[in-house]
Amino acid sequence: MQILSIKAGFGVCLFLCLVASDASASKGNSVQDAADETQWVFTNSAARAYQGIFDLDLAGVHRLLPDPQTPDEVYVVSLAESIELLLEEDGSKFTDYEEHFEARRDRKTKGKSPAEIFLQAEMSVQWAFVYFKFGHEFDAALNLRDAYTIISQARKRYPRYEAFKKTAALLEVVVGSVPEKYNWVLALMGINGSVDAGLALFDDIGHSASPLKQESTFMHALVRCYVLQQTAEASALFDILLKEQPSPIASFLAASVAIKNSDNEKARDLLLTLDSLKTYRIDYASYLLGEVYLCKADYLKSIAAYRKFLNHYKGENNIKDAHYKIGLCYWLAGNANDARENFSVARDVGREVTEADKYAARSLAEDELPQPNLTQARYYTDGGYYNDAARILDNIPPSALKSLRDEVEYHYRKARLAHKTYKLGEAVTSYSKVIDINGNGTWYYAPNACLQIGYIRMYQKLDEEAEEYFEMALSYKKHEYKNSIDTKARSALAQLKRK
DSSP states (O other): OOSSOHHHHHHHHHHHHHHOOOOOSOOOOOSOOGGGGOOOOOOHHHHHHHHHHHTTOHHHHHHHOSSOOSHHHHHHHHHHHHHHHHHHOOHHHHHHHHHHHHHHHTOOOSSOOHHHHHHHHHHHHHHHHHHHHTTOHHHHHHHHHHHHHHHHHHHHHOTTOTHHHHHHHHHHHHHHTSOGGGHHHHHHHTOOOOHHHHHHHHHHHHTSOOTTHHHHHHHHHHIIIIISOOHHHHHHHHHHHHHHSOOHHHHHHHHHHHHHTTOHHHHHHHHHHGGGOSSOOOHHHHHHHHHHHHHTTOHHHHHHHHHHHHHHOOSSTTHHHHHHHHHHHHHHTTOHHHHHHHHHHHHHSSOSOSHHHHHHHHHHHSSSOOOHHHHHHHHHHHHTOHHHHHHHHHTOOGGGOOSHHHHHHHHHHHHHHHHHTTOHHHHHHHHHHHHHHHTTOOSSHHHHHHHHHHHHHHHTTOHHHHHHHHHHHHHOOOOTTHHHHHHHHHHHHHHHHHO
């Protein structure tokens, strides 16, 4: 998910590897403590408030716990505030909630029970995400490092305290995904991680009776989707959650994963259920619904959804992209005047932090508007409408490809469609064509073609060839999705090294 995205956590980790120092002080006591037999529990009021988070009744959380005192109460309120900031990106709330976090981090307690230690580690993780979302990368890195140090020591002291597995699972995956060339930094800091160990911990929590099971499964699914690129597996995990413990937040996260998995109709149905939600309006769901209708070529509904997002969202990210996509909808519908008007607005609004906004900015800087047939084929493929995509691609005459970029994109779209429909031989042939004819073009098509061939070869257990293509993907210096493609390539290389 783009809001609670694990990509954010992975980015924080990479930043941590590059800038953090002094990672560990005392190593803690390895002797099992008498309190080791206790486990994390929610009191009745905290349990009701915790369920309110899944129901997205965030105001209800504060009504139930106006003055949180115990670790479980503080945990719930801190989580609610973090989710609120991540969903709304409301800068007016950031300062107040940050003060709450700092006070809770410094709270005075008698002794250090496992519950208090777990609370401190989890709050650090929560605020690593928040800080990263709001552009405070250094603070994000420090908090992620603090969480790692706290949880590593705590697991030695209380090896049977199950709640620690939740925090450790995420940190193991994040740190374990760091490419091998950064291992010397991790070793210097006394930090190491293992994706396999992290996934095993997620499985342990998922098969337990822990009250944190549902939240842990959310994180497990998001890790599968955004770190490991296992979208089908992530979607399957959310299917289980939606069947066993349906909730608005599960629907929202499942919709974001469904979009990533090219399951557009499923995403639409899930997002529409949120329209009737009385407790909380997820403005970002309107943006995602705009994406869904764009892929479906339902341009009027797409425009309406993007406008709803723009009218209500308090944040700064995805604003440029939403305006750009409105213009794109008009362009694909054949309304060039309204398209150009909205493209003009898009150039002057928002910022360029997210990759969606960066791509929009780069497209808006081009002299030529997007080739409409290729653009339609792109979104049909992204949405899982493969027959429609094939129909359009099969009917594009060579004369319609008026530039090198159009020619490169044409073969790239053919490759993506073949890949999505499991015609791997055709996909590799078309991806290779993209790489061959790209030349010095600075578009994302060639580096992503390298990445995708790497995935195919990795799937086919041709690891040496896969490694070559992942390294090739990293070699491209300038393109609109460099951060994302480089992160995926490095993560894949790290996975190959673990074999």
